[in-house]
Each structure stands twice: as structure tokens, then as C-alpha cells.
Amino acid sequence: MLELKHIQKHYNVGTVNELCLFEDFSLTVEEGEFVSVVGSNGSGKTSLLNLICGSIELEKGQICMNGRDITREKEFKRNRKIGRVYQNPSVGTCPSMTILENMALADHKGKLYGLGRGTDKKRIDFYREQLRTLNLGLEDKLDVKVGVLSGGQRQAMALLMSTMTPIEFLILDEHTAALDPKTAERIMELTDQVVREKHLTTIMVTHNLRYAVDYGNRLLMMHQGRAILDKRGAEKDGTTVEDILGLFNEISIECGN
Numbered sequence: 193m194l195e196l197k198h199i200q201k202h203y204n205v206g207t208v209n210e211l212c213l214f215e216d217f218s219l220t221v222e223e224g225e226f227v228s229v230v231g232s233n234g235s236g237k238t239s240l241l242n243l244i245c246g247s248i249e250l251e252k253g254q255i256c257m258n259g260r261d262i263t264r265e266k267e268f269k270r271n272r273k274i275g276r277v278y279q280n281p282s283v284g285t286c287p288s289m290t291i292l293e294n295m296a297l298a299d300h301k302g303k304l305y306g307l308g309r310g311t312d313k314k315r316i317d318f319y320r321e322q323l324r325t326l327n328l329g330l331e332d333k334l335d336v337k338v339g340v341l342s343g344g345q346r347q348a349m350a351l352l353m354s355t356m357t358p359i360e361f362l363i364l365d366e367h368t369a370a371l372d373p374k375t376a377e378r379i380m381e382l383t384d385q386v387v388r389e390k391h392l393t394t395i396m397v398t399h400n401l402r403y404a405v406d407y408g409n410r411l412l413m414m415h416q417g418r419a420i421l422d423k424r425g426a427e428k429d430g431t432t433v434e435d436i437l438g439l440f441n442e443i444s445i446e447c448g449n
């Protein structure tokens with residue numbers, strides 16, 4: 193379970209551009225929940241993910257991960273238990289290294305010993321097996337540099353790499369936004385498969401309202417650092433893209449846009 197309690201976060205403190213993004217923000221994500229997060233530009237979605245991952249600090253409040261207070265825990269330490277896939281496929285993989293080396297790197301996330309132990313025959317077979325689940329033929333290209341793969345192939349690898357070690361949370365930060373529609377669809381199907389198979393508690397930020405509606409079991413809509421819509425289960429299943437679009441319109445009228 194992930195708990196954000198009474199979070200306060202300002203940007204540009206003491207300047208004319210000071211912004212209070214989160215005033216008293218609380219959110220609980222239950223174990224096994226797959227939360228889709230939508231919201232207009234600047235509503236605080238990425239900041240929310242950054243707070244969870246420890247990429248930015250909060251001023252007030254508390255963040256607990258499965259009962260453990262991680263509020264002041266450093267990002268690199270938190271990331272042993274959090275898998276994150278970014279919008280840019282280049283961020284989650286290392287282009288100058290081969291597929292095998294990338295897999296070994298991901299396999300050793302948070303461990304102290306070197307890559308040598310990750311490349312024995314048994315482990316290589318394991319990587320092949322993992323890559324086979326992507327159904328992209330990457331298991332036969334272990335010596336190919338990741339930099340020559342397509343964006344979709346790299347994002348599939350980034351997804352696999354971020355979920356290869358035991359993690360408690362998966363964070364998806366607009367991870368299909370840079371992909372063409374067909375590839376994006378494939379990555380979403382893969383995401384759903386991985387989340388189900390590994391029973392991952394997941395938060396997915398997306399601007400694709402159909403994905404937000406079709407995937408996951410909870411839907412959150414952010415606006416000015418607040419969750420203005422929060423639907424679970426059957427209630428979420430009954431929510432349509434048109435419903436969310438309607439809310440977007442209401443907000444923009446309210447904001448005078």
C-alpha cells in the first residue's frame with residue numbers, strides 16, 4: 193500500500209513565480225491497484241510521481257510504502273522497490289550497451305556486486321525467456337546494441353527491465369506518449385500483461401483518455417494539485433472517455449480558457 197498524507201509542495205519559493213502545487217494532498221493506493229491518472233497540463237501528475245519516487249522533496253506531509261515511512265529516503269534507495277518507465281524510451285535503457293548488457297544491468301539493480309555474475313549461461317537463458325514474453329524476437333538479438341532498436345522495442349525493454357527485479361510499485365510516466373498508435377497499443381497490452389502476471393501496484397499517468405478508461409481498476413483526474421475525480425471498480429468501469437472530456441471542458445470554462 194502506498195500512502196501520501198497531507199502533502200505540501202511549493203515551487204519557486206520566495207519568487208514572483210511561487211506556486212503552491214499541493215496544499216494538503218492525500219492519496220492511498222491499495223495493494224494491487226492499477227491507477228490511471230489523467231489531468232490537464234500542469235495539474236501536478238508528474239510532480240506526484242516525482243514525490244513518490246523521491247525525485248523531488250516535499251515540505252510537509254508523509255509518504256509511506258507498505259507501512260514504511262519513506263518521506264526522507266533517498267531516491268536511489270526508494271528505486272530498489274519502485275520500477276519507473278518514462279515517456280522517452282531512451283531514459284529507461286542504455287543505447288550504447290547490448291540487449292544482454294542492459295538486461296544484466298536491470299537484473300543487478302540495487303545489488304552491490306558487478307555485472308559478471310549476471311552473465312552466466314543460466315542467467316542468459318533467463319534473460320532470453322524474459323525477452324521472449326515480449327514477442328518481438330529480441331531474445332535472438334542479445335548482442336545487438338539497444339540504440340539501434342525502434343522506440344517501441346526500447347520501451348518494451350524498459351518495461352521489462354523495470355519489472356525484472358522484485359518491486360513493490362510500478363510508475364508509468366506517459367510511457368506510450370512518444371510511440372505511434374499501433375506500437376502504443378502493443379505496449380499497453382504488454383503493460384497490462386506484466387501488471388497482472390506480477391500483481392504490481394501501478395500508477396500510470398497518461399494523456400490518452402481511452403487507455404485511462406480501458407486499463408486499470410481506478411481512475412484519478414488531477415486539477416491544480418487536487419484529485420477532482422477518483423473512481424474505482426464498477427464505478428470506474430462505467431466511466432467513459434466522454435465523461436472525462438466533459439470534466440476537462442468544465443474545468444477549462446471554470447479557469448476561463
Ligand SMILES: Nc1ncnc2c1ncn2[C@@H]1O[C@H](COP(=O)(O)OP(=O)(O)OP(=O)(O)O)[C@@H](O)[C@H]1O
Pocket residue numbers: 203204211213231232233234235236237238239240
Ligand atoms: N522543477 C520545477 N520548478 C518549478 N515549477 C515546476 C517544477 N516542476 C513542475 N513545476 C510546475 O508545477 C506545475 C505542475 O507540473 P507537473 O509537471 O507536475 O504537471 P503535469 O500534470 O505533469 O503536466 P503535463 O501534463 O504537462 O506533463 C506546473 O505549473 C509546473 O510549471
